[in-house]
Amino acid sequence: MTGRPLIELEDAALSLTMAVLKASPSPLLLLDGALGVVAASRSFCDAFDLDPATTADQSIFALGAGEWDVVQLRALLEATAAGAAEVDAYEMELKRRGRPTRQLIIRARSLIYQDLTQQRLLVAVADITDARAGEREKDAAIERVGVLLREVRHRVANSLQIISSVLLQNAKRTKSDETRGHLKDAHHRVMSVAALERQLSEAETGGEEDVELGAYFTRLCDSIAGSMIGEGDPISLVVTGGGVVASRISINLGLIVTELVINALKHAFPPGRPGKVTIAYQARGPNWTLSVSDDGVGMPPDRSLVTPGLGTSIVQALAKQLEATVEVGSAAPGVRVSIDHTQIALLGETDDAAPSGVALERPAA
Incomplete structure (x- = not known):
C-alpha cells in the first residue's frame, strides 16, 4: 500500500485544525501546556481588538495590556492544564482602560489526541454583556411595576375604607329596614376587599408573591x-x-x-x-x-x-x-x-x- 509519509499526514492534519480554529465564528483560543497562545480565531481577535500577527507565541495573560491576567482565571486554567479541573462556565469581567467592561463566560477543556507530548487546551469565550444589561433592565422594569402596584393597592385599600364608612353611616341614617340591610351587606363586602388589598400590599412590600x-x-x-x-x-x-x-x-x-x-x-x-x-x-x-x-x-x-x-x-x-x-x-x-x-x-x-x-x-x- 502506498501513500504519503506519516509526517506529511500529521502536518496536513495540524494545518487543517489550525485553519478551522482560526476561521471559527466563535471566539476561540488554543493554548499549550504552559498557557501560551498557539492560535486564536479571527473572531477572538476582532472581539477584543487584538492583532492576529502578534497574538500567537505569548501567554494568554499577556494579551492586550494584561487585562486577561485575572487571579481566578489563572488558577482555573492552571488546574485544567494539570488535569485537576475543567472550566465549565466561569463568569468574569474583562476590564480594559478606556473601554467598557465586558461580561464574559469562559469554558476550557484539555484536548486528548494522538500526540501526548504536546498538551493543548481549547478555550471558548462568550460575550454576555448585552444579555446581562437586558436582564438588569428587565429586573428594574419589574421593580418599577411592583412599586406602582403596591402604591395602587395602598390607595385602593384606603379608598375602600372610606367607602365602607360612608355606607355604614348611610345605613344608620336610613329609616327603611330593607335599605339598611342592603347598605350593611355592601359595607361588609367592601370591608373584606379592603382587608384583602391591605394584606396583599403588606405581603408584596415584604417581597412575597404568595x-x-x-x-x-x-x-x-x-x-x-x-x-x-x-x-x-x-x-x-x-x-x-x-x-x-x-x-x-x-x-x-x-x-x-x-x-x-x-x-x-x-x-x-x-x-x-x-x-x-x-x-x-x-x-x-x-x-x-x-x-x-x-x-x-x-x-x-x-x-x-x-x-x-x-x-x-x-x-x-x-x-x-x-x-x-x-x-x-x-x-x-x-x-x-x-x-x-x-x-x-x-x-x-x-x-x-x-x-x-x-x-x-x-x-x-
Whole structure:
C-alpha cells in the first residue's frame, strides 16, 4: 500500500485544525501546556481588538495590556492544564482602560489526541454583556411595576375604607329596614376587599408573591366579626387548616369566604342562639377544598322555598374562575358549603354532597 509519509499526514492534519480554529465564528483560543497562545480565531481577535500577527507565541495573560491576567482565571486554567479541573462556565469581567467592561463566560477543556507530548487546551469565550444589561433592565422594569402596584393597592385599600364608612353611616341614617340591610351587606363586602388589598400590599412590600391562607382567613374573619357579631352574641368564627397560594387565587378565595360567612351569620343563627362558623382549607397536591360550615338552623326541607340571591351568584362566579365546583349539603346540624378544585382524581374519593347550583341563602328564622 502506498501513500504519503506519516509526517506529511500529521502536518496536513495540524494545518487543517489550525485553519478551522482560526476561521471559527466563535471566539476561540488554543493554548499549550504552559498557557501560551498557539492560535486564536479571527473572531477572538476582532472581539477584543487584538492583532492576529502578534497574538500567537505569548501567554494568554499577556494579551492586550494584561487585562486577561485575572487571579481566578489563572488558577482555573492552571488546574485544567494539570488535569485537576475543567472550566465549565466561569463568569468574569474583562476590564480594559478606556473601554467598557465586558461580561464574559469562559469554558476550557484539555484536548486528548494522538500526540501526548504536546498538551493543548481549547478555550471558548462568550460575550454576555448585552444579555446581562437586558436582564438588569428587565429586573428594574419589574421593580418599577411592583412599586406602582403596591402604591395602587395602598390607595385602593384606603379608598375602600372610606367607602365602607360612608355606607355604614348611610345605613344608620336610613329609616327603611330593607335599605339598611342592603347598605350593611355592601359595607361588609367592601370591608373584606379592603382587608384583602391591605394584606396583599403588606405581603408584596415584604417581597412575597404568595399568601398564607390560614393567617389571611383569620384576619378576614376578625374584620367580619367586628362588624357583624355583637359583644353579647354567642357566635364564633373558627379557621382551620391552611396553605400557601398565589395572591391572584387568594383574592377569589377571600371573597368566597366573605360571602359564605356573611350568609351564615345572617341566616343560620336566630337572635340569642349560640353557634360556630368553621372555615377550613385543605390541599392535596393540585387538589384543594375550601369549606364553610355552621351548626345553625340548617336548610329548610323544601329547597324550593330558598331563593338564590346575590351571594349565590358571586360565589358561583368566583368558583368558576378558579375552575372549582360548589357543593351545598347538611352539616348535621347546619349547612356546609364546599368549594372543590379537582385536577387529579384520587382513589377512594366519594361525593356525598348535594349537587352544585343549590342556592346558598336560607330564609331567616
